[in-house]
Amino acid sequence: MILEGAAIGVGAMDVWAKAASLLPSKCPVNWAPVGRWVWHLQTGKIFHDDIGTAQPYLYESPLGWAFHYAVSLAFGVISLWLVGPSRLQAPTFLPAWIFRMLMIGAGWFLL
Secondary structure (H helix, E strand, O other), X not given: OHHHHHHHHHHHHXXXXXXXXXXXXXXXXXXXXXXXXXXXXXXXXXXXXXXHHOOOXXXXXXXXXXXXXXXXXXXXXXXXXXXXXXXXXXXXXXXXXXXXXXXXXXXXXXX
C-alpha cells in the first residue's frame, strides 16, 4: 500500500505542478519557502505574516523538496487507507478529487 500511495500522492502532485507550470504567466514550482517554513518549525513558529521575511536557511530548497515528497507520500497512503486498496481496481474521480481538494486546502490555509 505504501508504493501505491507514493505513486498516487507524488504522481498526482507532480503531474499537477507540471501541468500548471505550462500555463501562461505561471512560474515553476519553488519549494524554498516551504523549506524555510519547515526549518522554522523547530523554533515553534507555525504561522508567519510573510515567510519571505523570515530568516533564510541555506538548504531551504532541498528541505522544501524533501518535505513536498514526504507530504505527497503521506497523502497518498492516507487516501488509500481511507477508501481501501480496492479503490485501485476501480478508481472513481469524485472521491479522489474531494480528498485532493481537502489536502490542497490544508496546506494552503496552514501556510
